[in-house]
Amino acid sequence: MTIAYWHEEYCTGNPLVDQQHQNLFKIVNSLHDAMMQGKGKQRLKETLDELIKYTVEHFVTEEKLMLQYNYPYYRDHKRKHDELTAQVSNLAAEFDEGNLLLNAEVLHFLNEWLIHHIKGEDLAMINFIRKKQNLSIPDYSQKDYHQNALAKIEAAQALIEQLKKSLKSKS
Numbered sequence: 001m002t003i004a005y006w007h008e009e010y011c012t013g014n015p016l017v018d019q020q021h022q023n024l025f026k027i028v029n030s031l032h033d034a035m036m037q038g039k040g041k042q043r044l045k046e047t048l049d050e051l052i053k054y055t056v057e058h059f060v061t062e063e064k065l066m067l068q069y070n071y072p073y074y075r076d077h078k079r080k081h082d083e084l085t086a087q088v089s090n091l092a093a094e095f096d097e098g099n100l101l102l103n104a105e106v107l108h109f110l111n112e113w114l115i116h117h118i119k120g121e122d123l124a125m126i127n128f129i130r131k132k133q134n135l136s137i138p139d140y141s142q143k144d145y146h147q148n149a150l151a152k153i154e155a156a157q158a159l160i161e162q163l164k165k166s167l168k169s170k171s
């Protein structure tokens with residue numbers, strides 16, 4: 001049974017990032033399957049560990065991209081990654097110690113986090129990179145808060161450039 005549905009509007013336009021996001025959805029779904037089928041603790045723990053491992057790998061990919069393109073919101077974005085990594089590692093530890101049951105609520109949290117993160121921070125980041133590469137921005141990511149996030153980033157960039165210039169002219 002599917003709990004995490006992939007949707008076209010989650011596409012960032014970066015093939016590697018999109019592939020990794022889709023794999024994350026798949027792992028969330030297999031965690032859900034294992035849970036629904038009443039698979040043993042060992043199997044659930046393995047899937048949870050796989051999710052953590054893959055999430056960290058994916059975050060490293062995004063963080064490298066952000067650094068490569070001087071993304072101005074790198075620190076904020078990375079902080080979100082670190083927070084989720086810590087949260088999920090905590091979940092896994094609690095589960096291991098028998099203090100936590102993997103239930104629909106936990107899965108719902110993971111799913112919601114993924115969707116919000118992709119539609120918010122990730123799209124804004126990839127749109128920024130696509131602009132830098134002179135690539136067009138897909139229609140579906142032109143809307144509402146992706147665009148707002150991009151506008152904020154551009155305003156911040158312009159401010160940084162201005163500051164740099166004024167510093168140069170003073171020195």
Ligand SMILES: [Fe+2]
Pocket residue numbers: 062077081117121122
């Ligand atoms: Fe991200």
